[in-house]
Amino acid sequence: MDHDQSYKLLFSHAEMVADLLRGFVREDWVQQLDFDSREKVNGSYVADDLREREGDVIWRGRWGREWLYVYLLIEFQSTVDRYMAVRILVYLGLLYQDLVRTGQLAGEGRLPPVLPIVLYNGNPRWSAPIDIADLIVPVPGGLETYRPRSRYFLLDEGRYAESELAPLRNLAATLFRLENSRTPQDVERILAALVTWLRAPEQSSLRRAFTVWLKRVFLPGRLPGVELGRINDLQEVQSMLAERVTEWTEEWKRQGRLEGEAALLLRQLEQRFGPLNEADRTRVSRADAETLLHWGERVLTAQAIEDVFDL
Structure with missing residues (x-):
C-alpha cells in the first residue's frame, strides 16, 4: 500500500475531512458548511477519467441551500509538479462535465x-504556481481577458511547525505531526493522544485506517527492514513502540544519517550536472551508505552524471 492509497483510506472518513477543513482552510465560508450533511461522492457522480485516479477523494456537503464539493487531490511525489494547476483544471472540468450529465446542479x-x-508531503517544499493564470504568458491588448483563472488550495504538510500543530485537537493535524516527526519518542507521544481521541466504538473504522497507514506505510518508511509483527490496533502500535523505543531510536538515527548523506549527494550532483531526472533521484534515495560514499568520491572527477553511477 502506497501513500496515496493509505491517505485515500484515511480521508474516506468524514471526521478527517471535517478536521482538515476546520483546522487548515481558515476562511469564513467553512463556518457556514453543514458538516452533518457530509456525503462521500461515489463513482456514479464521477467521469471515468476521474475514477481511475485512485489517490483522489471527493466529498460534498450542504452550504446554505446548495451543495459544495470538496475535491481532495492527494499527491505524493519527490519533485514538485510545476503544472499541477493544469491538472487541477482538467480534473475540475471532468467533474463538472459529469455533474452536468447527471443533473447534479445548483x-x-x-x-x-x-x-x-492538493495535499502534498514531498521534498522539497512546494513551489509551483497555484493559479493556472500564472503559467500562461500575459498578452496585453484585450487577449488577457480570455486567460483562464483556476486556483487550488495547497496543503504542504512539511511547512507546518510542531508549535502550530501540537495545540490543535485535530485529526488532520495529528497526521501531519506524525509525518513531520523526527524521533520515535515524538511518534510515541503523538500516538498516545491519538489512541485517547479514537476510543469510541463508532471510531473503530478510522482507528483501523490509522493502524493500516502506520503499519504498511509510515513505520516501514522510517524503519526499513524492521519486523513489525502482527499489529491490528493503534494501542498495539503504541505498546510495541514503547517496548522497542531504544532499539528503534538507534535505527532511526541511522536512517536519518543515510537520508542526510543522500541529500548531500543530490545537491553535489545538481551543482555539477544540473537538475536530475526522477530516475536518478530515486536511485540516490534508495542507495545504501557504501554506495553513496562510492558515488560521492566520483562526483569531482566525473565528466558526466553517467560516470558517477557507472559501477
Missing part, C-alpha cells in the same frame, strides 16, 4: 462550487 441550472485541495 439552482437555476448553475454548477456547484468546488474546493480543490
